[in-house]
Amino acid sequence: MSTEFNLPPHTVDLWRGTVSHVSKHPLFDAWLSPDERRRMLRFKFPALQTRFLHIRGSLRQIMAGYVNEAPERLRFAYSEFGKPYLADYPALAFNLSHTGDDWIIAVGCCPLGVDLEHCKPRDSLPELVGRFFAGQEAAFWQALPESRRLSAFYQLWTCKEAFLKATGRGIAAGLQDCVLDTDSFQRFLQVPKAYQPASQWQLLTQHSGLVHCVALVCQSSEPQTVRHKSIRRLELPTV
Missing domain, CATH: 3.90.470.20 (4'-phosphopantetheinyl transferase domain)
Structure with missing residues (x-):
């Protein structure tokens, strides 16, 4: 090997x-x-x-x-x-x-999940935020200046998607029940009940650039x- x-x-x-x-x-x-x-x-x-x-x-x-x-x-x-x-x-x-x-x-x-997204502008961002983001996440996003909203949306979205892919359930597990700490973007405050506690879910890589955004999430009690x-x-x- x-x-x-x-x-x-x-x-x-x-x-x-x-x-x-x-x-x-x-x-x-x-x-x-x-x-x-x-x-x-x-x-x-x-x-x-x-x-x-x-x-x-x-x-x-x-x-x-x-x-x-x-x-x-x-x-x-x-x-x-x-x-x-x-x-x-x-x-x-x-x-x-x-x-x-x-x-x-x-x-x-x-168990792990990764999400890679192209940071393309969408007219539907406010609708997606209202539909799939938790209340505190939506409030954080809406308070941002317009120039930061696109990258912040994809930061939140890729982290949520990576978590849901790690569970194997996909969007059915509940995007709104997966809540990020928007102060640090380094941990989950809440995850769906079936996957608690939130502390066992590690956000290993989270990067937002001008073109792409990527997030990697794993479930482990040991640091990875x-x-x-x-x-x-x-x-x-x-x-």
Whole structure:
């Protein structure tokens, strides 16, 4: 096993990459399962098929490295609410998020979720805040000057999404019941009753830039260390 995939205890690896529409590795297609290939072909446009192939191939390459398996041998299964996991290695958790051609994959040994969003302006932001944010979060957002509202919205949104993805329930778990400390953006004040206490949920990475916003959340009583990794450092096998 490459040392790139040596995962120490209480560590979460965060991989980032960008889809290349110029070239694609021929093994990516060979690695896909029949179900993945069907999903890829449902996309009407070639660019979307390429995006699916690249992201899925990268996921297989990364996860295969951690379990020392051939990428094509990995079997994915799905929880009751549709969260994917490795059927033969359920203790190794992962979560994937992408926006456009940019993607991010979190890997660790505790329940985790990651969300990556493109910080694009929306006319519907006030409506989304009123519908999905808790009262104190909405009040915080509405009190901000207009110049800060866009980035603050995505800060809150990605943290909530990452938490819900970590639970495996998605939006059904309740966005309004997941409340952030808007003074620090470093902890949750409240989580849905089924996932309490809030103190066991760690907000490991939260970054808001001009273009993208990303948040990483995990459930653990032990402090977790985040290692940032790039797919560019990996070598693909030759055909």
